[in-house]
Amino acid sequence: MTLSSVRIITDDIKRLVNFYEIALGAKFTWFTDDFAELKTSRAALAIGSTRTLAFFGETPIAVPASNRSVIIEFQVDNVDEQYPAVADIAGKDVVQVPTTMPWGNRSLLFRDPDGNLVNLFTPVSQEAQKRFE
Template sequence: MDLASVRIITADMKRLVSFFEEITALQAVWYTEDFAELSIGQTKLAIGSTRTLSFFGEGIAVPASNKSVIIEFRVDQVDEVYERIKDLISETLVQQPTTMPWGNRSLLFRDPDGNLINFFTPQSQQAQERFQ
């Protein structure tokens, strides 16, 4: 089994896709005005408009209402990424780069829809071994 994608539903496609392009330094592929993807390693970050929900039924997902999922990105140097994006995330910063007890150096912030994002770099040998 492979995790193919994580999809975020939003009411503002252009704003959210642009945000993720900037923080990841990747270019999204737009398939329609209601659906775009960023390829991140073997997985896709999919972003769909609220109009895509009509294919699934009423009340399936509510944009900008996530309070339980953290979208995590392993990066080479979290402190360098923080310096690059700190102005963009200054108003939604949750935690500056901090070394966590489990060995990851972690940067937490929210995207424009309020989804919690974690950029992290394994620091300890044990943390690094988990990702080899």
């Protein structure tokens, strides 16, 4: 099995894609005005507008800006180097400045404009680095 992507549904796709492009320092590919995707070596982060939900049926299946249980995580080369850009765009929504966690990752936690929790991390201990080889 392979995890292909995580998709965020939003009311303001342009705002959210712009936020992630700045925070991650990477460009999304736009497939339509309602769908964009950032491919990584392991999976993708997809962002879709609420208009894309109509293709799945009539009943409400996703509610934008209501997540409080999922953390979207990105392994980055150096979380400390990315912190200034994240702090600039996330501002008061930085939850945790870069901190070395007990399991060996250096992590930066922040919320995107829709309130989704995002973790940028860099494995720094030998054990953590081995997990991601």
